[in-house]
Amino acid sequence: MEALVRLSFYCFAAATIAFVASAACYLAYAVGRVRLRQRTLATSAGTTLVAHEASLEPAALGVGRFATLLAWFGVAFQAASILLRTVAGGRLPLSNMYEFSTTFVLLAGVVYLLFERWYGVRQLGAIVLPLVVAMCGYVWLLPADLREVNDLIPALQNRPLMTVHVSLAILAYATFAVAFAAAVLFLIANRWHVSWLPSPDLLDDLGYRAVTIGFPAMSLVLILGSVWAYRAWGTYWQWDPKETAALFTWLIYGVYLHTRSLRGWRGSRSAVVLLVAFGAVVFTYFGNYVFGGLHAYGGV
């Protein structure tokens, strides 16, 4: 088992490298390149004038394709890492922050690449992949003992519910990350009219579509969490900080969905709501470090 766990970690390391390289390529693709031109002009006095001009142009398509390829490599390595850890532990790796975060890295990569394929938008990777890299960095900073595969404490010994409840939470967070990226790009595209960025309408739709996956997933997280709480603790809602933080996130996305039908709110304002909502996601994700309550097990 130790060999499998070690191998799993090596695969995660390889995934990290692939994601870092991919993020760099996506950033280069999204930002574009500066093209310098030199022009020589003849003046009426018989002298010549050399003029230099710089213009921002889209990056070569190959950079974007390479970024996508590297992202797929990262996903493949991370999938191998998760698979190895699953075999080692006899369950999906979902019981502490190390396992949760590594699974998030995988799902965030997969969800982003699917959206890239459906919408044909690569520039989103310039925001999502750095988020994935940041999460990889966070995982590297976690204490090494969290990498060990341990048996579940009694409170977590409900594998079907734990698997579905936690997996849906990770899926929700991953899609919300894509929605966040779409909102950021929307605000940039809407403000500066960069010609090689997707249209604001497309980005608005992409963000909305991501939320239409994440919001039901988050709803199921709350429902299944309540079912599990009822099964384990005798009550489906205890105002536990982690529960209420998840509810807070759900409510903010509820605000977002309602603003889309408000005149004057669709577009920039609802994009800002998406940014705030992702802040709520981050708050809920890392809340274990400051919350007490019933979710404060798993040793972080």
Place this chain on the structure above:
Amino acid sequence: MTHASVQQPLAKSRALSEMVVDRIWRFFCSVRAAVAEIAILAVLVLAGTLRGSSVPQAIADLFPVTAPVVDRWYAWDVFRSLPFAGILTILAVAIAVCTINRAPGIWQAIAHPSVTTTHGFLRNAETSAVFAAPMPADAFASQLETALRSRSYRVLSEERNGEIHLYADRWRFSRLATFPFHLALIMILAGGIVGATWGFRENEFYIPEGSVRELGYGTGLDVRLDDFSEVYREDGTALTYRSDVTLMRDGEPIQSGSMTVNNPLTFGDIVFYQSGFGQAVALKVEDSAGQVLFDDALPLGPFQSKLNPDAPAARMNLLPAGVALSVIAPDENPANAPELDTLQLRSGEMFFMIRPLGADSPITQPIGATVRQGDSIELGDLTLTFVRERRFSVLQIASNPGIPLFFAAAVLLVGGLAVTFYFPHRRVRGIVSTSADGSLARLAPIARRDWSAKRVFEQLAVEIGRQLGTDPELHVNEPASSSTGLGQSVRPSF
């Protein structure tokens, strides 16, 4: 005073009351107000969440001037406060009012949509498709209807001024899905109220091994803990723990069963949950006349003694004897703050202490002594026997009649969301008119700033063109906010 002059004030007051009702109704129907209400609820939830964290204290440490506010924040039970209940009530009313208000309009759009449209709408639509055919308009319209129906669209048509107006839609009933979703929210609130009003929950039901405890809450049930067992891992952490219990009524066993964490025991609508466990002491207390005042097990842990704050302890009032009895076990972690342990008990020992209770107590000072397992000791007029060490189990016991409401709400909530998001109501309008070469049809989706709907329409237009053997001309009117800044453009389909 004339009849007319009496009528006027009545009319005015009626108009005023109607205006007030109308304003209130509009407020509860307003999406803007709903957004504000949800946002306020979110802020309150955030305040309550942070109250269960170290964040407010961190704020107070950084900005000492905020310390009084932080203290009040920690003291404020947000989730049981009036503002929280108030905003939930307002939201529930808003959902109900909004549903009643929207239902007729939604049903009208489903059952009796407006079929006719205008050339202006079609020309100015963000996306539209133009089809040409060398045949009369009615024949072409018929072919278009067939093509649309083959794509699962309902098609309605109406002739006006020699032109044929078309209305086509798909998944129209999905517009109703918003109602089960919002109803589910009210049901969840209702379930919570029902559970709180007619249910009960016992958070810490201590029961030592071999003992019988009354459940209470009008159930008439007693619980006997027959056995408690736990399994540990090599590193000393608990793997699982289990309680074997018998439920009794009037002294007769009615059901036996086991429970572990995540595997509760159910009896009717009462559910027993394994929550924790600990150490208990079986002891016997007799007075000077030999009458037994106590012969049972006492859970150690709920009480903390100043003689050793680290040690499991218990306290019990012996009213007939006029004393309070404290029992303290050996320290579970002697290395932790040993200077606080004034008893220095060894394994197999217990410390008993009696204190005066009430004005008629036979003793005036506390009396304590250490006892070994199996031994007896006299304290005051009492004989205390330390029979043996035992374990106790901590159960949570709950009855919640609101649970069926919650589960039904969960199904409606998820179902409503799924239908709303994944089967959106798609609508297309069009006009088929006679042209010099036959007939011309212009179709456009009702999809303002809806990129997905426009894409679906473009795919539909291409598919219809394939079925009809004619290529549509797709027109795109880019909105002013588009990044390209282009106006109308025409592009061929492919």
